[in-house]
């Protein structure tokens with residue numbers, strides 16, 4: 001069978017044949033047919049906007065790989081910083097490279113004192129930590145004017161280090177500000193996840209539990225990249241105008257903030273608390289199906305996964321490990337019942353709706369003591385790596401230009417202005 005597609009313009013009879021490669025054919029076929037012709041594809045459901053060699057995702061079979069490595073293996077055997085190196089550089093580091101990379105990231109963990117004293121202190125006392133985080137990402141760029149040299153590899157590498165190293169510091173600062181606690185400076189003698197937990201929770205002689213440190217690291221690995229999701233696409237779109245990476249990452253974080261994206265884990269915990277007990281699960285399922293619940297079953301469904309999200313499976317296992325340290329989250333039973341009910345219900349089965357990464361992550365975060373408002377911030381810390389990997393891939397891709405989709409104009413035709421008195 002030929003791996004080509006032929007498009008015929010029935011108006012003119014003109015035909016164009018182009019190759020299909022890995023299920024994709026170039027839109028240049030349409031341009032060749034008639035340059036004034038455009039494809040209407042709301043939400044880019046059927047559009048591949050770039051070539052990418054970072055993350056492979058097979059939603060039908062529940063497969064996720066970073067640079068070819070199955071997510072299950074990375075979650076079991078790797079560390080977040082090693083995965084960050086892998087995503088950004090294409091291969092796992094050797095011992096020397098990992099040592100240098102860890103050292104480099106560790107030496108950028110501090111943020112300018114003015115970020116804390118002047119910028120963060122300006123927020124209202126009950127500001128949402130994710131709103132603070134989004135703004136802080138953009139504000140951080142103002143400290144590094146050289147970040148505008150996005151076509152310079154040296155400058156790009158420098159900003160990548162800074163962003164990866166400073167996001168946990170900013171995240172912890174946002175939390176401590178919102179609860180009125182003094183900030184804790186980074187501790188560069190401990191691991192990346194331990195440093196974050198220390199900045200979050202240190203009061204007196206707090207010691208990071210190694211089991212929670214590992215759980216945090218695994219959660220960071222699982223959230224590090226997920227190809228062309230809404231946030232990453234925002235990073236690419238904003239970055240395509242050659243805006244500095246701090247501004248582009250702020251845009252990506254804003255996209256992540258939404259409840260249909262990274263905000264879902266916060267929504268899941270609120271939903272479980274509203275359901276209240278396992279007896280209420282069947283009624284809630286019926287309400288979701290009829291639209292009466294006013295919302296979807298949060299933490300279920302995915303644009304790409306039409307099967308169990310492999311990250312959800314790993315997170316469920318991590319949850320049990322965390323609960324051994326923290327005690328079981330009382331919402332777990334409701335979540336398990338909800339999952340069981342949905343997986344056996346025709347509405348969810350026929351629409352291929354399965355738990356996604358956010359269904360169980362919020363339960364872990366809550367058990368670890370994170371307030372719900374911090375959940376999306378926890379997602380943004382590791383996803384910064386994915387955003388940056390895509391940002392540099394986009395900037396070095398000769399086929400890419402400034403993102404500028406077309407529209408299908410549906411407004412009125414030209415008409416004459418009517419003076420106020422005659423309307």
Ligand code: ACO
Nearest residue numbers: 259260261262264296297298299300301302303351356358
């Ligand atoms: N609960 C109930 N019904 C759902 C759900 C859900 N969670 N998700 C989708 N559906 C239904 C839709 O109503 C629609 O039904 P219909 O065909 O009868 O109209 C059908 O399934 C298809 O849904 P779409 O909205 O077309 O799917 P889309 O790919 O646009 O949406 C999304 C994907 C946004 C993730 C959606 O499944 C959703 O809203 N889920 C809940 C929010 C959530 O958990 N988001 C986190 C995603 S993971 C991440 O971003 C990290």
